[in-house]
Amino acid sequence: MNERQVSAMNVIIIGAGKLGIKLAKLLVEEDIDVTVVDKDAQVLSNLNEHLDCLTAIGNGIDIKILKELGIAEYDLLVASTESDEANALICSLAKKLGCAKTIARIRNPEYMQQLDFIKAQMGIDLIINPDLATAMVIERYLLKSYGFYSDYFASGKVEMMDFNIHSNDDFVGKDIKDLKGFDDLLITAISRKGELIIPNGSTKLMRDDIIYIIGNCNEIRKISDSFGDGHRQKAVERVVILGGGNIGYYLADRLSKEGVLVTIIEKSNAVCKNLTEKLDNVLVIHGDGTDIHLLEEESLDEMDAFVGATGFDEENLLMALMAKQLGVGRAIAKISKANYEKIIDRLDIDVAINPVYITASDILKIVRGGKVISVSLLLGADAEVTEMVIEEDFPFMGEPLSSMRLPEGIIIGAIVRGEDVIIPKGDSIIVEGDRIVVFSLTEDLPSLKVFFQGKKGGILGELWNRVKGTR
Numbered sequence: 001m002n003e004r005q006v007s008a009m010n011v012i013i014i015g016a017g018k019l020g021i022k023l024a025k026l027l028v029e030e031d032i033d034v035t036v037v038d039k040d041a042q043v044l045s046n047l048n049e050h051l052d053c054l055t056a057i058g059n060g061i062d063i064k065i066l067k068e069l070g071i072a073e074y075d076l077l078v079a080s081t082e083s084d085e086a087n088a089l090i091c092s093l094a095k096k097l098g099c100a101k102t103i104a105r106i107r108n109p110e111y112m113q114q115l116d117f118i119k120a121q122m123g124i125d126l127i128i129n130p131d132l133a134t135a136m137v138i139e140r141y142l143l144k145s146y147g148f149y150s151d152y153f154a155s156g157k158v159e160m161m162d163f164n165i166h167s168n169d170d171f172v173g174k175d176i177k178d179l180k181g182f183d184d185l186l187i188t189a190i191s192r193k194g195e196l197i198i199p200n201g202s203t204k205l206m207r208d209d210i211i212y213i214i215g216n217c218n219e220i221r222k223i224s225d226s227f228g229d230g231h232r233q234k235a236v237e238r239v240v241i242l243g244g245g246n247i248g249y250y251l252a253d254r255l256s257k258e259g260v261l262v263t264i265i266e267k268s269n270a271v272c273k274n275l276t277e278k279l280d281n282v283l284v285i286h287g288d289g290t291d292i293h294l295l296e297e298e299s300l301d302e303m304d305a306f307v308g309a310t311g312f313d314e315e316n317l318l319m320a321l322m323a324k325q326l327g328v329g330r331a332i333a334k335i336s337k338a339n340y341e342k343i344i345d346r347l348d349i350d351v352a353i354n355p356v357y358i359t360a361s362d363i364l365k366i367v368r369g370g371k372v373i374s375v376s377l378l379l380g381a382d383a384e385v386t387e388m389v390i391e392e393d394f395p396f397m398g399e400p401l402s403s404m405r406l407p408e409g410i411i412i413g414a415i416v417r418g419e420d421v422i423i424p425k426g427d428s429i430i431v432e433g434d435r436i437v438v439f440s441l442t443e444d445l446p447s448l449k450v451f452f453q454g455k456k457g458g459i460l461g462e463l464w465n466r467v468k469g470t471r
Contacts, residue, residue, distance in 0.1 A: 014060030072098030095123030177201030
């Protein structure tokens with residue numbers, strides 16, 4: 001066990017599963033000291049080969065381990081083991097031993113009605129539930145009126161939408177600067193064959209590009225309407241969910257309360273019985289959701305949407321593809337393996353959602369502090385959208401954006417001033433109290449941090465103030 005170096009912030013992660021590893025990677029990229037604790041020596045050995053962080057073999061519930069690690073000096077502990085109960089206990093122990101803040105991953109639906117009590121009694125600052133958060137994202141997508149995946153910022157005033165242009169003549173072969181109807185919209189990124197491109201006005205769009213557009217929600221709806229009936233979706237009235245685990249349960253519960261007719265197909269008879277007891281107005285079928293004959297019997301081709309929510313990525317992707325081939329309007333797959341991120345754009349499914357990224361986004365918001373309102377990871381975590389409030393120490397206050405000389409991988413996509421949404425140009429300025437939505441490549445996050453950390457906190461800010469003083 002190596003001695004931990006002193007830095008601006010220290011985070012300890014208990015549990016080196018998919019979430020723990022992804023979170024460690026994201027935090028290390030932000031120059032935060034990270035320690036990862038897990039009982040599996042091989043997992044930690046692999047982590048050390050790819051990531052500059054400290055590791056310790058042990059059980060996070062072991063008080064001796066926590067004390068040896070100097071838990072009282074850590075700013076944040078994230079408990080992300082597979083056990084909800086262990087995560088709650090780890091947070092409680094860490095808090096009593098002096099850790100500043102704790103976050104616990106708790107996913108069991110049985111605990112959802114007791115979260116406030118659990119937090120208060122166990123000393124947990126934040127409880128995260130990746131399964132519930134994933135279900136909420138899927139629900140929002142299904143209940144929209146058009147067939148694009150999107151995210152919302154600035155209390156719903158700003159929306160980012162991504163869609164595949166396929167062979168649309170309004171886009172293919174045209175430079176971005178020549179697109180019609182984009183005066184109040186901004187294309188922040190292009191995903192082309194799994195690679196990410198940060199465009200400029202002269203970037204030419206190609207067949208099957210996926211473009212990411214940001215703008216006022218009203219303008220986003222106008223541009224979506226202009227794409228024609230092929231992108232319009234009828235209201236979702238019937239949904240089939242493959243898998244009756246936590247995500248399937250949460251999603252079915254939420255959709256049924258919105259009047260959607262939901263069918264869950266689940267292999268486990270015990271799980272089926274549990275779902276039947278807990279869910280009202282939901283049809284639960286005991287069977288193999290990969291059995292095409294079963295799907296035909298349940299009239300999958302007449303469903304408005306299909307959601308693959310089992311614990312197997314391959315099964316979710318395969319059956320989502322099958323649903324699309326049978327004519328289902330929307331097909332969604334839950335995935336967890338990063339290996340599949342680069343091929344999703346090439347598959348004929350509508351959305352693939354990774355619970356790890358949703359959860360990591362929520363934790364990053366806490367790590368970054370008060371200025372940051374939200375964080376959304378995109379494109380397999382190769383990029384992110386950050387919403388933040390501009391405070392009085394912003395080093396470029398009142399200066400045109402063109403003077404900031406932002407790196408190519410950082411784009412200010414929107415400025416929200418009161419009720420107004422401004423799609424910025426080179427001569428736009430930022431003032432105190434503005435909310436800004438910033439698109440950034442992950443590799444440029446250190447630059448983003450430097451640019452926005454304030455006059456007192458960065459060399460760049462100090463240099464900028466000196467330059468202004470010599471004008």
